[in-house]
Amino acid sequence: MSNAEISEILNRIAELLEIKGESRYRIYAYQRAAEAIASEPVDARTLMEQGRLENVPGIGKSIAAKITELLKTGHLKYYEDLQAGLPSAIVHLMEVPGIGPKTAMRLYNELGITSVAELEAAARAGRISGLPGYGPKTEENILRDVHNLRLHEERRLLGEVLPVVADMIAALRSVPGIRNIVPAGSIRRMEETVGDIDLVATAGDPAKAVQAFVKLPQVREVLGQGPTKATVVLRNGIQADIRVVPDEAFGSLLQHFTGNKAHNIILREYAKSKGYSISEYGITDLRTGTIKPYADENEVYESLGLQPMPPEIRLGTNEIERAARHDIPRLVTLADIKGDLHVHSDWSDGVASIEDLARGAKAMGYEYIAICDHSASLAIANGLSAERLRKQIDTVRRLNEADPSFRILTGIEANIRGDGTVEVPEELLGEIDVVVASIHSGLSQSSEKITTRLTKAIHQPFVAVIGHPTGRILGHREPSMVDLGAIFAQAAGQRTAMEINGIPDRLDLRDVQARQAMEAGAILSTNSDAHSVDQLSQMLYAVAVARRGWLEARHILNTKPLGELLEWLRARRK
DNA sequence: GCCGTTTTCGGCCCGACTGTTTTCAGTCG
The missing domain is CATH 3.30.210.10 (DNA polymerase, thumb domain)
Known part of the structure; x- marks a missing residue:
């Protein structure tokens, strides 16, 4: 049972306790424990075996015992008893925004409503406004919220939302009276996904600023509006909030x-x-x-x-x-990054020429870029045969001669085979500067198998970086079962870098894993994995993950200036 | 249910908006 699954169950327990009307502090304790185990990089089973479950802040004796029961038996009696004592309908009704435990309970008890569909029917039929305490407005809102629930999509990728936010802010900047308009919440924290857009602003007349916000052309519907805040749904379905205070409290x-x-x-x-x-x-x-x-x-x-x-x-x-303790380190910033070690050109599945990628990277202030097209067996991505790779290396050499102020490194994203060997044309090994080794198939293998594969790759002396180590795709593919603790220890010993891949739906390693790798003594590499010139900017997301993992410039391979990087690559090969 | 260089018991964040109320409970972030 994964940490995510345990977290899910703890959250469910919190919901059920809320319905039961339990102390809000107990509810909060379960929510806090759910959050703690979800963001804990070490597997819960490992923690249990080492007797360290209670060391996780937010997990005490009682919840540790429940997690242990779950891990050992696959069941939790406490949870099952709670479920048995409460109708599951209540939980479903609470999925509708604006309906909390109290309202859900009343709707179930007094009208016998057991599903969102029945809720909608009851609202349409005017049965809800018949209850004391509820009026026509409540009914109207329920219908609206049920509708929005259906439209509501999962959390959006940060990479998808940031451009939308930039547009809204540009529009609000031009509104007279609005000052200091910036994103806050999960966007400012650079979370990998975003549930809604939070904006904050200051204004001499906050109510007027709020009014300007709800009148934005992007706004489809106003869900709530007061003198200092408003909540709206945008035309693209994303919810957005604004909060306005006077300048002095910004x-x-x-x-x-x-x-x-x-x-x-x-x-x-x-x-x-x-x-x-x-x-x-x-x-x-x-x-x-x-x-x-x-x-x-x-x-x-x-x-x-x-x-x-x-x-x-x-x-x-x-x-x-x-x-x-005044012990917050200076975290790595985009300005510390000296180059990008994982970029694809139109020689494989990228769309930009090597020249254009180099020009783009140089414009970002980099000293170098590594062209790491796919290796031959990834035929679907037009992987490079030894012959084509030889040609590419010659091309890179000519380009470097033409512009000595910037360095294009030769490279390859070598496929890690089923047996853990790495697909690199051996006759060219001496001429490839950067070998990124990645797994592209068999991601659902057992923990032992996939850990063995990656361990073997880490031990190949020519492999400099392990690309997207867990293989997860946000919203589409779970991370592999790889034992990251074991991998990071090996990587630290072999001085093989672990990638933080900046593609918005990869972000692999993720924040807590990157922190764990750093604490294990491994070096990391923030890479864009760009397939076009524009995508070089995905470095922003990789750096954000590194920052969320408390990484400093010294923990990141590609903050090294070119000379130091070349020396690092040379030294680890011998 | 968790937690502790003030505490092993008694605390546990802070405020806005809504709808239906005459003063507030419910919900949300």
């Missing part, structure tokens, strides 16, 4: 809407223990009752004696603790 507002829920709770608890209360309007001194707004976000943290920290790590893990 820092407080930004702080409030950037961290995830866990981060904010931990921060506010920390503040409270020191006699302060934090909100989007400022920090209140609980002794005097006076509130001080902050225009600068960093000052919110500094005023509490905390080191300010980048948005990407405000996740409620241990960042507050580290900030209190």
